[in-house]
Amino acid sequence: MSNEEILPAVEVLEPGEVCRSVEVLLPRDVPLGGPRAMPVSRTLPQKKRSLVGSWCFLDHYGPDDVSVTGGMHVPRHPHTGLATVSWLFEGEIDHLDSGGNAARVVPGELNLMIAGRGITHQEISTDATRQLHGVQLWYALPDATRFTDNHFAHYVPEPVSPAPGAVARVFLGELAGSVSPVDTRTPDLLGAEITLKARAEVTFDVRRDFEFAALAETGTVFVNGTGVAHRALGYVPTGSDTITLRAGDADSRVILLGGVPFDEQIVMWWNFIGRSHDEVVDFRRRYQVELGFEEGELTGERLFGDYPDGQPAPLPAPALPTVRLRPREQ
DSSP, X not given: OOTTOBOOOOOOOOTTOOOOOOEEEOOEEEEESSTTOEEXXXXXXXXXXXXXXXXXXXXXXXXXXXXXXXXXXXXEEEEBSEEEEEEEEESOEEEEETTSOEEEEOTTOEEEEEOTTOEEEEEEEOTTOSEEEEEEEEEEOOTTTTTSOOEEEEEOOOOEEEETTEEEEEEESEETTEEOOOOOSSSSEEEEEEEEOTXXXXXXXXXXXXXXXXXEOSSOEEETTEEEOTTOEEEXXXXXXXXEEEEOSSOEEEEEEEESOOXXXXXXXXXXXXXXXXXXXXXXXXXXXXXXXXXXXOOSSOSSOOOOTTOOOOOOOXXXXXXXXXXXXX
């Protein structure tokens, strides 16, 4: 099975039924950083599934020995039309952005950066970090909010126990009676961490109009009875009233994402999300000119903002493909 193969499943459900057809999306390894690149497992986007709800990007990393990998060192770079979610299990990361926000990302605390029409930021693991372990998530902003101002939010979700041996931390949306107050500017979204003791099982009541993806963050977990191996993603389509997660013979952790299927066309390239090839080309041009990588004229406001002095040099945008960028498949 190739790293981008999906195990297909189609199931029509009656009200009250549980979807037992789960697609298993396998990760691919991606280097993140410079010469000592930190290894990352990426399960979104994939060739055959780019989105789950409006979630469009999922990187899972660690636990990594920072003395070997060099940790996370991602200098200043741009984003448009999306929001980033940083969620850690071990270690610490310093965040700095052109919206004037500086924050330390620590385990169990949400850091959400909404790029809106444009932002730049950097993420660098702290000197005190010895092990780095977490996920980086993106979701696409709908047309109604993608040109709004950038924004940063921090939230510490209270743990809830919906079943014996199960603990949920809901950082976005609503699940198991826990509601995150964070404004996502994207309606109908869910993000949660679920920890399960060995062989523990939990069933969540969920919205039938949501689709879901469950990342098996540690060990094998069972999503509606289907085994999902470590680092893989179990996809559940719309139409089910419940989702059941069960741990194997060891304690497990799951990142559960969900949302109403995103019905807008997106073009996603590098760190930009737009609606057409030409729009993404213009985002790249503006970034290169604003940060001095290329010469050119700009009209209107700057998209990517000012930045404090004394920081690592920003990343230039890579060269565009020689073919036109195509919209992502839903």
